[in-house]
Amino acid sequence: MQVTETVNEGLKRELQITVPAGDLDTRLNNRLTDLKDTVRIRGFRPGKVPVAHLKRVYGRSVMAEVVEQTVNETSQQAITDREERPAYQPDIALTEDKDEIEKILKGEADLAYKMSFEILPALAAPDFGKIEVEKEVATVDEAVIDESISRIAEQNKPYAPREEGAKSESGDRLTIDYVGKIDGEPFEGGADQDAQIQLGSGSFIPGFEEQLTGLTAGTETVVKVTFPEQYQAAHLAGKEAEFDVTVKEIAAPGEVTIDDEFAKSLGLESLEKLKEAVREQIAKDYEQQSRTKVKRQLLDALDEACTYELPEKLVDNEFEAIWQQVTQDLERSGRSFEDEKTTEEEARAEYRKIAERRVRLGLLLADIGEKNEIKVTDEELNRALVDRVRQFPGQEQVVWEYYQKNPQATAELRAPIFEEKVVDYILALAKVTEKPVSREELFHDPDDEHDHDHDHDHSHGHDHDHDHGKKSSGAKPD
Structure with a gap:
């Protein structure tokens, strides 16, 4: 094997590697010798097939395997001999000339290929003892705990169906079916069944919840809204839409007393x-x-x-x-x-x-x-x-x-x-x-408008709400 360095610029390296045809032939014969004990050819007893006959029958296909193995071994050996650390798997470029390839497979030409890569830079870590960082620490006070428990209580409020004929009020939980339409045509993601919406929560697009106030169970109505200009789905942004809505149930919130019994209902x-x-x-x-x-x-x-x-x-x-x-x-x-x-x-x-x-x-x-x-x-x-x-x-x-x-x-x-x-x-x-x-x-993050990407995970994705009846913020690439 002959190795010639053709490029040495900064971190870039390119090597020209040549393996003599004689070496390939030796590798081929060794491989065929190993095969003769396993192949079965009519007219020959197992293990008695002459290597010369195997070369005539399988020589070209086996040589292709030999070339691949030789490239892998010699490229690794070249890097080891040079004591270099490639930053990634080196790129191997063999000849694309069909005649040249044929000569190599026939054992009539040397195997020559180029290997290009970049090496890892010499790294010098700073003195860690001189790095100064400030760790912000906050105390968990009782007000924050009480606030959090109040939110838990709000989320676990019991709801009971209102009496027949009662009208919906802010704070009520409605169970509805709806189909959204633009210019009279339903649009993708604009329909749902048995959806629950709490009036006054602001979880749906502006104007949607307000038009469901003052209705009774069983009511069928049309809610007219305009999607926000900055709505995440551009084909809906700023569009006027109508939702055919059926109010299936109206449930009023009950009171929650924050005490030991409430804690027990949560498993504590x-x-x-x-x-x-x-x-x-x-x-x-x-x-x-x-x-x-x-x-x-x-x-x-x-x-x-x-x-x-x-x-x-x-x-x-x-x-x-x-x-x-x-x-x-x-x-x-x-x-x-x-x-x-x-x-x-x-x-x-x-x-x-x-x-x-x-x-x-x-x-x-x-x-x-x-x-x-x-x-x-x-x-x-x-x-x-x-x-x-x-x-x-x-x-x-x-x-x-x-x-x-x-x-x-x-x-x-x-x-x-x-x-x-x-x-x-x-x-x-x-x-x-x-x-x-x-x-x-x-x-508080003064740089929350920017993406620092300090962690090395490659995730930039956003969780978007694909139900277009619901409010969703616009997408922004991190």
Whole structure:
């Protein structure tokens, strides 16, 4: 095998690799020798088929296998000999000349191919002890707990059907059937049966609930509304619509007394136990928000400290993944870049920077984890898999088998766990100062109009409400 370096520019490498025809012939003969004990050819006893005869019968097809195996082995050997770390699987380019290919398969020409790749940059992690981050912490006060319990009580109000002939009022829960029409034609997602709507909740598009006030059970009516100009489905935005509505039941809300009996109805021993559970959950929410903001600061600091060159192909691949999701989101919502107060060119530049940041931080965190022997345990991975499976009730077995059979999918579960462990490692060495703040300050994000993409999951999707009778905010790519 002869290896000639043809490109060495920054992180880019290109090698010309040549394997003599004689070496290929030797590999071919060895392969045919292995085959002679297994093939069955009429006129020959098992194991007695001459290699020369096998070469005449199977030589071309076996040589194709030999060439593939040789490329795999020699390309790996070339990288090992050079002691380089490719940033991705190298691109292999064999000749496309049919005559040349035929000569190689016949053993009449050397095997020559090009291998191109980019190497990982030399990474130098900053001094973690000099990184300073501020951790905002908020206290869970009694007023917040009482407020949360009041919301729980509101959500668990009992409803009882109103007496026959009674008219609907604000706060009542109506059970309705409806069919939405534009210009007399039903539109997709504009119909439902046995839908429940609480008058005054604002859960449906403006004007819808108001026109259902003062009606009796059994009433059939037509609700006329105009979809908001910024409605997520562009083909409905600003359109006038009519909904044929049948009021099937009117139920009035009952009173809820927040006491031990209420707590027991929720499966807890007492009101005090309910308060403890609510306090614990709120504390977890506060801690998660605090962690999120600390992690953002940390990754900002790491990103600012890293100035190394990035493998261009990794950035390209990351950008394409982001861009595909962004354009799909826009298409699904029927919006354009102009609706988002930008242009495609500006959006591309913005998301290119995000892709660069992801690659830069991804490489650094991976390097830190490797050098410090940070591992994701089987227990941690199984826990993540169980959590994932639970997101698909009724399909648990199918989802479980999918992850068991797809290493790439399992790797996607492992990645965020690994990242969090590396972040924990760095935070343990950094200077973390706690800062007492209010709940409002803790959850305030001055950059909430922008996408930082500090985590390396590739999810930009939005959960949109496809029932067009219901109110839904416009789509905006993250």
